[in-house]
Amino acid sequence: MKRIYFCPTCGATLNPNVKIILAASREGARGLLLFSPQPGNYEVIAPDELPLRPGDRLDFRCPVCGKSLDSRANENLAELGFRLSNGTEGRVHFARRYGEHATFYITKEEVRSYGENADAYSNLNFFGAGTVETPQE
Numbered sequence: 150m151k152r153i154y155f156c157p158t159c160g161a162t163l164n165p166n167v168k169i170i171l172a173a174s175r176e177g178a179r180g181l182l183l184f185s186p187q188p189g190n191y192e193v194i195a196p197d198e199l200p201l202r203p204g205d206r207l208d209f210r211c212p213v214c215g216k217s218l219d220s221r222a223n224e225n226l227a228e229l230g231f232r233l234s235n236g237t238e239g240r241v242h243f244a245r246r247y248g249e250h251a252t253f254y255i256t257k258e259e260v261r262s263y264g265e266n267a268d269a270y271s272n273l274n275f276f277g278a279g280t281v282e283t284p285q286e
């Protein structure tokens with residue numbers, strides 16, 4: 150199913166083509182990173198000016214409005230909006246640290262978690278009222 154990812158602040162589509170495009174920075178280095186739209190796929194394409202080392206904690210911003218994409222749920226996560234072709238909308242939270250594999254797709258009904266580091270966030274309450282566990286796909 151086609152997933153549209155969008156900025157929670159300005160609503161701009163962040164995957165106009167195949168990849169999700171995010172502005173990222175760490176310690177003064179900045180660049181645009183390309184991410185797979187596929188849940189659980191952690192391939193990242195980085196430009197030469199922003200070489201990524203495992204453990205790097207990145208600041209993500211919307212490339213359109215420049216607003217921070219920090220997650221409201223946890224300081225170690227960033228957050229995007231997503232919309233499926235069937236109309237379902239939700240938020241995706243993902244680890245800001247390069248090499249940390251933890252992603253959460255949150256809709257009104259459920260939380261789906263991906264990545265071998267997702268358990269580190271099992272205490273997080275994305276709804277503000279209890280987290281529903283669903284098996285990984």
Ligand SMILES: [Zn+2]
Nearest residue numbers: 156159211214
């Ligand atoms: Zn934006």
